[in-house]
Amino acid sequence: MIRPLKRLMLLLPTATLPVIIWLLLLSSATGTGTATAKANAMTGEVSLYNEADNVVNADTNTLLPHLRTTPKGKLVQFINIFCGDCRRFAPTFKGVARELYKWKSLLSIYAVDCAQERNVAICRDYQILHTPTLRYFPPAFSGNGLGTELPTIKPKEIIDLLAGYLAKDFNAGQLHFEPLRPDSDANATIAEHVGPGHTEEYIALVFQPKGSNIGRDTIFEMLPYPAVAVRIVDDAQVFANFGLAAHEQKLAIMDLDGNILALKSTQESSQAYAASIAEYLAQMGRTPWPPLPTTRAPKTSSVRNREKLAILATVRRESPRVYRADLEQAIDKLLHIELPKAGLIEGDNMTALRNIIAVLRYNNPLNKDGQLLLTALDDSVLSINRLTGNEFVDLVKSKEKGLGNVFKAKRDIGCISTRPFLRGFTCSLWTLFHHLTVAAARQPNTLKAGSVLSAVHGFAKYFFGCSDCAQHFLAMAERKHIELVADHDAEILWLWEAHNEVNSRVAGDTTEDPEFPKIQFPSTTACPACRHENSQWNRTEVLRYLKNIYDTKNLSFYGLPTSRGYE
Numbered sequence: 001m002i003r004p005l006k007r008l009m010l011l012l013p014t015a016t017l018p019v020i021i022w023l024l025l026l027s028s029a030t031g032t033g034t035a036t037a038k039a040n041a042m043t044g045e046v047s048l049y050n051e052a053d054n055v056v057n058a059d060t061n062t063l064l065p066h067l068r069t070t071p072k073g074k075l076v077q078f079i080n081i082f083c084g085d086c087r088r089f090a091p092t093f094k095g096v097a098r099e100l101y102k103w104k105s106l107l108s109i110y111a112v113d114c115a116q117e118r119n120v121a122i123c124r125d126y127q128i129l130h131t132p133t134l135r136y137f138p139p140a141f142s143g144n145g146l147g148t149e150l151p152t153i154k155p156k157e158i159i160d161l162l163a164g165y166l167a168k169d170f171n172a173g174q175l176h177f178e179p180l181r182p183d184s185d186a187n188a189t190i191a192e193h194v195g196p197g198h199t200e201e202y203i204a205l206v207f208q209p210k211g212s213n214i215g216r217d218t219i220f221e222m223l224p225y226p227a228v229a230v231r232i233v234d235d236a237q238v239f240a241n242f243g244l245a246a247h248e249q250k251l252a253i254m255d256l257d258g259n260i261l262a263l264k265s266t267q268e269s270s271q272a273y274a275a276s277i278a279e280y281l282a283q284m285g286r287t288p289w290p291p292l293p294t295t296r297a298p299k300t301s302s303v304r305n306r307e308k309l310a311i312l313a314t315v316r317r318e319s320p321r322v323y324r325a326d327l328e329q330a331i332d333k334l335l336h337i338e339l340p341k342a343g344l345i346e347g348d349n350m351t352a353l354r355n356i357i358a359v360l361r362y363n364n365p366l367n368k369d370g371q372l373l374l375t376a377l378d379d380s381v382l383s384i385n386r387l388t389g390n391e392f393v394d395l396v397k398s399k400e401k402g403l404g405n406v407f408k409a410k411r412d413i414g415c416i417s418t419r420p421f422l423r424g425f426t427c428s429l430w431t432l433f434h435h436l437t438v439a440a441a442r443q444p445n446t447l448k449a450g451s452v453l454s455a456v457h458g459f460a461k462y463f464f465g466c467s468d469c470a471q472h473f474l475a476m477a478e479r480k481h482i483e484l485v486a487d488h489d490a491e492i493l494w495l496w497e498a499h500n501e502v503n504s505r506v507a508g509d510t511t512e513d514p515e516f517p518k519i520q521f522p523s524t525t526a527c528p529a530c531r532h533e534n535s536q537w538n539r540t541e542v543l544r545y546l547k548n549i550y551d552t553k554n555l556s557f558y559g560l561p562t563s564r565g566y567e
């Protein structure tokens with residue numbers, strides 16, 4: 001576990017002792033104050049999805065009521081807006097959701113963003129360990145259980161799995177996924193389709209050979225047609241009861257007077273069968289309910305508001321610059337969103353938590369109240385061996401009580417994006433990690449070399465909600481022998497190299513903000529001396545450059561509420 005080389009008290013000149021006593025008094029006042037210094041760590045209310053995609057955004061307050069009271073199957077995608085995999089998956093999921101609009105009488109689709117502070121509790125309750133996670137909940141979900149996880153993000157497989165679940169969960173009224181019984185004939189079948197609640201005027205008969213789902217899938221295709229019920233026949237003898245020969249005909253339609261007409265289909269597929277049935281119904285003047293409106297989602301891609309434009313102009317002008325506001329945002333979200341997501345913190349992940357809090361305690365750029373908060377947290381987690389994510393939230397709250405406002409930054413500055421869902425938290429995390437490696441290298445070296453990397457590694461392993469980021473980072477740590485980093489300068493350079501490796505892997509992909517392209521950092525313009533003439537890195541100059549821009553004294557206060565931010 002990371003511990004400072006010397007305790008903080010020993011590092012301070014005696015003249016500062018009254019200040020410490022004052023700080024300790026303030027710290028001991030915890031619990032008596034009325035003001036809560038909890039930061040607003042909301043990441044904004046933009047979402048990857050909206051109702052035009054046939055996806056309802058749910059949150060801690062609305063998800064459970066939806067799951068319990070909506071008498072349909074429910075597909076929930078748990079996402080993390082900062083996770084590259086979630087953003088890459090979004091167009092696919094939208095495609096699936098739009099396609100499944102025709103199942104809307106049986107299935108509702110939801111998205112829950114686990115990156116939002118208000119959703120931390122629900123994502124923890126549902127044990128969301130990676131994103132995107134897809135779960136199915138049955139129509140009669142009682143509120144107990146975690147739903148059924150769909151082990152795929154391939155559209156065809158998702159649709160097929162859902163069809164299987166729904167076919168089990170709906171087997172009454174107009175919907176019959178069970179094949180007709182051996183003694184079924186026209187009269188008996190019609191009798192099942194008349195009476196209150198039935199809208200069907202026709203019954204389609206689909207011959208479904210053993211091992212095929214063509215009947216089931218035709219039922220799903222025809223859901224938008226209230227005028228028809230589709231019945232599955234899996235036995236040639238039953239088909240014969242309707243006067244049909246399975247070796248010649250596979251599809252037929254019957255009216256409620258028992259008149260039967262064999263239908264031709266261009267192919268033996270559920271879509272082709274549905275097209276034949278739909279064609280017949282159209283001739284009879286029966287139409288489906290309207291498709292999903294193609295209203296465009298509200299356009300969120302352009303940068304409109306003035307404040308954002310002003311920030312962008314400043315960031316562009318000053319680039320590259322490191323902003324305290326981003327570091328604050330990263331720590332704020334770590335304490336209030338990422339770390340509390342853990343279910344149970346005990347053993348190895350407790351060690352990881354202690355390491356993260358320890359490096360933050362000794363090298364954070366926060367105001368005095370922030371220092372107090374992290375000191376109190378560090379002391380507390382040292383004496384706790386086991387706590388839940390919920391208890392961690394309470395612990396942070398209890399330490400914030402009586403303190404002033406620690407987290408004043410309300411938006412990303414250096415990590416501002418020009419498109420929704422890009423940059424933000426992961427950008428501020430990198431910025432924080434680099435800052436921590438540089439701060440740890442400053443005299444006096446309060447932390448052992450390697451402490452920051454060890455904390456970052458533990459964070460990636462046990463807490464990072466961006467699961468693809470975490471996986472890649474852990475693989476890279478193993479390959480690049482993170483454990484062998486022996487001095488502070490090597491620690492700064494290890495992280496710089498690792499970050500550049502990620503930059504080159506994700507450069508140009510959909511997670512890149514075109515205004516902030518992923519480059520091999522730093523650019524030649526920003527640091528001409530950082531490359532030799534043969535374009536190889538000059539590591540001495542890179543180190544000097546990183547130590548300069550990430551140093552506490554060079555951090556910009558821009559974006560904080562006062563000109564000096566903390567006064």
Ligand SMILES: Cc1cc2nc3c(=O)[nH]c(=O)nc-3n(C[C@H](O)[C@H](O)[C@H](O)COP(=O)(O)OP(=O)(O)OC[C@H]3O[C@@H](n4cnc5c(N)ncnc54)[C@H](O)[C@@H]3O)c2cc1C
Pocket residue numbers: 084085320414415422423424426427428429430431434460468469470472473495496497498499500502503506511512513516517518521
């Ligand atoms: C530990 C970790 C692992 C990640 N792994 C993945 C992944 O595998 N796949 C994926 O899609 N996304 C991954 N991400 C997210 C991704 O790296 C970016 O954070 C995200 O795409 C936002 O990019 P950005 O343009 O804001 O800049 P970021 O890459 O987030 O960088 C933030 C800032 O750091 C500075 N910077 C850039 N490079 C360096 C460097 N080499 N050294 C020092 N400073 C630098 C720049 O000023 C930049 O603006 C990871 C994030 C983290 C924190």
